[in-house]
Amino acid sequence: MTTDPLVIFTPSGQRGNFPVGTPILTAARQLGVDLDSVCGGRGICSKCQITPSYGEFSKHGVTVANNALSEWNSVEQRYKDKRGLIEGRRLGCQATVQGDVVIDVPPESQVHKQVVRKRVEARDITMNPSTKLFYVEVQEPDMHEPSGDLERLITALAEQWDLHGVRVDLHILQTMQPILRKGEWKVTVAVHLGDAENPPRIMHIWPGYYDGTVYGLAVDLGSTTIAAHLCDLQSGEVVASSGIMNPQIRFGEDLMSRVSYSMMNEGGDKEMTRAVREGMNALFVQIASEAEIDKDLIVDAVFVCNPVMHHLFLGINPFELGQAPFALATSNAMRLRADDLGLNIHPAARVYLLPCIAGHVGADAAAVALSESPNTSEDLVLVVDVGTNAEILLGNKEKVLACSSPTGPAFEGAQISSGQRAAPGAIERVEIDPITKEPRFRVIGSDIWSNEDGFPDAIATTGITGICGSGIIEMVAEMRLAGIVDGPGLIGSPAQTGTDRCFLDGRTYSYLVWDGSADGGPKITVTNRDIREIQMAKAALYSGARLLMDKFGVDKVDRVVLAGAFGAHISPKHAMVLGMIPDCPLDKVTSAGNAAGTGARIALLNTDARNEIESIVKEIHKIETAIEPRFQEHFVNASNIPNSVEPFPILNSIVSLPDLNFNQGSGGDDAEDGSRRRRRRRG
């Protein structure tokens, strides 16, 4: 008695014996090997391509003969002649087992293929999208056994794909009958596979075999910008990325001014909802046109945003978020239809909003948690998403804490006298000589320092227009290191600092960075008011982080991840000199880029990640800074540069911070002003 041939799949290593004549696709399915197919084994889609290996495999204990797979049959040969096939590849549904064989499943033939992320510490994304394509052959209608076309289509999905309980939206039903007939009862169906709240659902039908794909959007809906990635839901590839300014900016720069707008103006919330949805639709038109695809092929969309944007986007008045106890209308993840939100993509496209963590810690923070996974970290990681509102996560695999802190827009260059958004001409890097107190800097658009040859030429087209967010952080930190600013945040007089770049400017001193007035450009200075703004912002950030450390019961963290587009440009050393982030080895401070956007993309491409983040968020312990008595104390301490009580030993081992106090009696007033402003931002 002979045993059936052995089939070994790589890279999974799954193996089993199958009778001669078994198609490789069938063997793969029986073993649970991850081998794709859209046409269900009819030799049409070629998604099940595999690479047989021949020869001796001592590792597996088999020898594969040249005739281990069947000869090319007519279906396979026709496919190859018509469409072409990479040398060595076979169609898994046509090639059958003839002898022991080793079969490699190339990545593009795997359903759950990996989308590799660039950062070393970031985990890859496993493809498991909401919506997949299925080719089916539907039974024709029969007067003797009357049943609806839909019911026979649903039966075909159940019988041919083991998809049960599939439902359909009315608009599909309205267009289905001619498509079935055009395809001669063979159709390709895009099926949303269902989720915690919804059964599987037919999203689209094409006559015959549809040789295309469907798309999804990962959208990071920020207070200032809306950024979207358009992804191929089969390959996971980002096919286009685009962004626009949030049109709500005309109602207020920061969140609390928008909440105020909705309070002060009857129907103001509805105006803002309309504005953000219109902006979103404009962005979708733009991104679809960039990718040269039909908008109706966008069948899924994931949104991340802070709680105020979350409410305004959903059409919920954010009133309650403007006052204690900051009650969210809903905190759980939302599963909606695009038309619920007036979004002009596929009419039945599914929309997923990540859960909010708390009234001030939104779905964007949840997305950061999904992307950065503090909950699986062996070491204690502080994740800071730096923006107008900072979301802060602290944790490891034991537990994760979260809070938000109203940093205000200073880190984005707003409310800074020479501040500006990051754009060509903006100062982004700064060094100040501690002896001469002379600055040198670089502007966006050029790699040449201001004291290097060729600088005037390099900036000829852009000019020097102001200081961007990351530039102001370096500037203040460098002023502190150079002894121009003292710990409490006062700029010294020319006498105290030994440089005429410090000049009396009203009641306090300012520092002259660049005088472009000779060429008709601006005079770029840092005023003491600017220093105060940065102090308030960084104190808010630090005291939030410090509060989480208190709650965690630690005095230090193992590593810091700076998230947010802005976070990518911050110099760790300068951030630490400023006391924005806790003391920590500099090489343990990394940037995660737009982690919220990445979290959205993970949730888009892998629906398991949606369940995962919903569980994670339930486990995250939320801290409301507004009612924590120690927050105020931390805030006051953190107003100092870097801090009036924290020792920052690692920082002090790298840099030497001059021990100065220029106190002339005006700091207290200013600090109080800032504190008042901060409270106002919170509402």
Add this chain to the structure above:
Amino acid sequence: MTTDPLVIFTPSGQRGNFPVGTPILTAARQLGVDLDSVCGGRGICSKCQITPSYGEFSKHGVTVANNALSEWNSVEQRYKDKRGLIEGRRLGCQATVQGDVVIDVPPESQVHKQVVRKRVEARDITMNPSTKLFYVEVQEPDMHEPSGDLERLITALAEQWDLHGVRVDLHILQTMQPILRKGEWKVTVAVHLGDAENPPRIMHIWPGYYDGTVYGLAVDLGSTTIAAHLCDLQSGEVVASSGIMNPQIRFGEDLMSRVSYSMMNEGGDKEMTRAVREGMNALFVQIASEAEIDKDLIVDAVFVCNPVMHHLFLGINPFELGQAPFALATSNAMRLRADDLGLNIHPAARVYLLPCIAGHVGADAAAVALSESPNTSEDLVLVVDVGTNAEILLGNKEKVLACSSPTGPAFEGAQISSGQRAAPGAIERVEIDPITKEPRFRVIGSDIWSNEDGFPDAIATTGITGICGSGIIEMVAEMRLAGIVDGPGLIGSPAQTGTDRCFLDGRTYSYLVWDGSADGGPKITVTNRDIREIQMAKAALYSGARLLMDKFGVDKVDRVVLAGAFGAHISPKHAMVLGMIPDCPLDKVTSAGNAAGTGARIALLNTDARNEIESIVKEIHKIETAIEPRFQEHFVNASNIPNSVEPFPILNSIVSLPDLNFNQGSGGDDAEDGSRRRRRRRG
């Protein structure tokens, strides 16, 4: 040791021992006694009113002392003082057990109360509506344990009402926060309890205790008229009924002409969809205004209709229903939202369409099956829903068969020379003296026969304007009985019939019923063409029924139910003389009124009935008359009055049908004309 007091509930007879101090509502819930409550035992809603009985109950073996229930507490007393309470009633949630007691639950305190139907043979409706009201107290937001208002509301429904997995539509979420605060965290929630496809869902929220109700619509969407009943979903009461003409009539009187319209006119189906939905919305405005309620309180709607109306209402082109194999887009029941169909009731109102049985046997036939329950009948019942298209069901508890037959509009007085819709002035009852051949008749609006004193006065305001559908049936049957028309359907000459009321009218004879020309009124005659129209219509009906009898393997039925508004006015004897329905004892021919509308009402008030009819429909065996070879043979036989081959022994024992043949050689041509017309109607 004493045992706890015994509590006996009537009428259910459920009983149990409960500790002294147990509220009656609690005891009822523990025993599963059907006792209503909206406020959850807070003494607010009074839905749990009960009547304690005192004295000796030998039947139950208990004596109830006067102090068997607790004294009136302040909550109960306040309710009575403020709102009043029927003498002898107590609030079940406040009155507690003190000794053995017999508690009667009055019908209005039962959740699953019975809505009694008028007809003896009709089963009552058990209340089990889709949507119920629940009063809850919601936990206030807490910054230390942040969660959304919605999540706390959902928790309250789970904890206080055992309602789990409740979801919410976006529009509720958009309005929920101010309502929760206005009600000081006490709200009444209307919850759709979910169904086979959907989880429970919040439909509406009111601040505090809402002392009202919610409503549902049962809509019979006919080709000619749209009729709706507005029902109180708590009491089951019909609070208003209203109807309008189907605005699609302008696109074609019968179904097939509407299908043709959609084929011949690009976008014609969309025009008709818009027309029927607009008509529906106008009807809803009308019915809500009659009942003096807010349309937004209509949270559920059930629709029954034939397949063509079904598709047009859903926005599906009915093209396929106009040609073999008559493929429905979908045959299963549909669960939708009102806004999917553009209906202006509560924005999230749920819509339920009963399943279709086959391409020609629609949700209206399913509704008739639900109302008349042939599937539970001990004897073999033929149910005929008489309309432009007749739906026919034949069955008993063993099996049920169904078909439809295109009778055309003759039974509604259309295509009849003196025909008219049933309205004052229309002849509705007829007798013809078999000796004198003189007719006497009654018109709608008067109870006086035309040969009785006072007739001219009685009709003075209406006149005599024509013959309605039931009138024409009696007329032709009486003409047949009186020997004016022969079996093949020819009107005899004056010589053959012995009356000058028969007169040559073109190539054939007509019969003069009434000559109102002296008073400026119409001359009402029955032409031989009229007889042909009725022959075609009744032959279509009979041959459908006969085909089902063949398939069932029977030659006779035990009883006949005439459904449809028109069916209510048909005289069984005359219908049988005509050979519309099979031979059967006359007292076994009953009318069910608008059974399709009743079926809709049952499905509205009792959601279990929805699952029931979905199962029943799956079991019904469908016969497509268009492809049954014997249909044509039955049709030809049934063209005779009553029938050229069927003996009708019971009918012949009651009446004597003259054995006549006026054949003058023209019958064959006319019959062929009719057959052509019939085929055209089918498309």
